[in-house]
Amino acid sequence: MKISFILPGFSRYPVGGYKIAFEYANRLANHGYDVQLIFFNNNHWKKLGLLQRGFVYLATQYEPKWFTLNKNIKKISYCDKEFKRKIPTDIAVATAVETAYPTEKICPEAHKMYLIQDFENWNVSNEYLYSTYKLGFKNIVIAKWLKKVVDKYSLQPSIYIRNPLNITQYQVHNSIEKRDQYTIGMLYHSAPYKGSTETFSSLCKLKDRFPELKIIMFGTCDPPKNLPTWVKYYKNASQQQTIDIYNKISIFISGSIKEGFGLTGLEAMACGAALVTTDYDGAKEYAVNKVNSLMVPVKDWKSLREKVAYLIVNDSVRKEIAKKGVQTARKFSWSEAYRRFADTILDINNDFGD
Structure with missing residues (x-):
């Protein structure tokens, strides 16, 4: 059986949604399926004109360097704006709003799935x-709140498969008890809905109260200008680098305003960092206030900062929350998610008598 994942262009940098799609692709390939990744590159490097196709083809073959794909997976660069080029496949999986209609057009004979990982209205209307x-x-959603939204419009109930975590990689390597309680970590992102700018600015205000404070950030965008020496920033950190960061920090802070799931919060929990987060819908898939995390209302930057201060002062609470977070993260293994995803593929084929 040939299974194709359609993605909105190749990605040179780590992206959470791509990571989930790539992991599903790897596991399907490991189980003997014929898997290919179709990168919808129409909007990549358009300024190159006639040279565009050649350059994006080469980039597609070399990327992603940040994720190790099964060598049997084929990568296809698609640049046909009129969708005349058809891709033969048994199953086609759209992975983002930009790929939904293209999937219908370039894989007309395929049975189709739609992996919905957020309410993706950033560049399109509702x-x-x-x-x-x-x-x-066949719509697949990664969060309960998304299922409620999608099912209002879907022709049939969507399938809920919560985002998993590779718990064999995201683990505690540095003792929770021995960590420096003044070392705080966060993801830095330029998108306004991530709330990174406000979170970072608010967090910096703790420096006067706690002179020992250190912040470690990572992300794919450029860092804030004029970073003080007590702030470290890792641009385009590899998966192993982020695991190392999660294991260095005592507290991970997330000020997201809106996210489908918020994978970094769960990753940090798995590695033993106590989570302090806003209560956006995605975080509720794994975070429980005063049990395995501390949660505050969205955009309440002051409360977010004060919860971090509380854990710094009350180190025993920090340790307890971190341990509960590790226990929670271990329940998000890939085995169950993959089983349900693969079963969905088989069900689709059975429904059509294949």
Whole structure:
């Protein structure tokens, strides 16, 4: 059986949604399926004109360097704006709103799935986004709150498969008890809905109260200008680097305003960092206030900062929350998610008598 994942262009830098799609692709390939990744590169490097196709083809073959793909997985660069080029496949999996309609056009004979990882209305209207839910694909959602939204428009109930975590990689390597309680970590992102700018600015205000404070940040965008020496920033950190960061910090802070799931919060928990987060919908998939995390209302930057201060002062509470976080993260293994994803593929084929 040939299974194709359609992605919105190759990615040179780590992206959470790509990571989930790549992991599903790897596991399917490991189990003997014929898997290919189709990168919808129409919007990549358009300024190159006639040279675009050649350059994006080469980039697609070399990337992603930040994720190790099964060598049997084929990568295809797609640059046909009129969708005349058809891709033969048995199963086609759209992975983002930009790929929903293209998937319908370039894989017309395939049974189709739609992996929905957020309410992706950043570059399209809500009406357009809703229309992708109505295409008749087998919709898969990664969060309960997304299922409620998608099922209002989907032709059939969506399938809920929460985002998993590779718990064999994201583990505690540095004792929770021995960590420096003044070392705080966070993801830095330029998108406003991540709330990174406000979170970082608020967190920096703790320096006067705690002179020992150190911040470690990572992300794919450029860091804030004029970073003080007590702040370290890792641009385009590899998976292993982020695991090392999670294991150095005592507290991970997330000020997201809106996210489908918020994978970094769960990753940090798995590695023994106590989570302090806003209560956006995605975080509720794994975070429970005063049990395995501390949660504050969205955009309440002052409360977010004060919860970090509370854990710095009350180190025993920090340790307890961190340990509960590790226990929670261990329940998000890939084995169950993959089983349900693979079963969905088989169910689709059975439904059509294949």
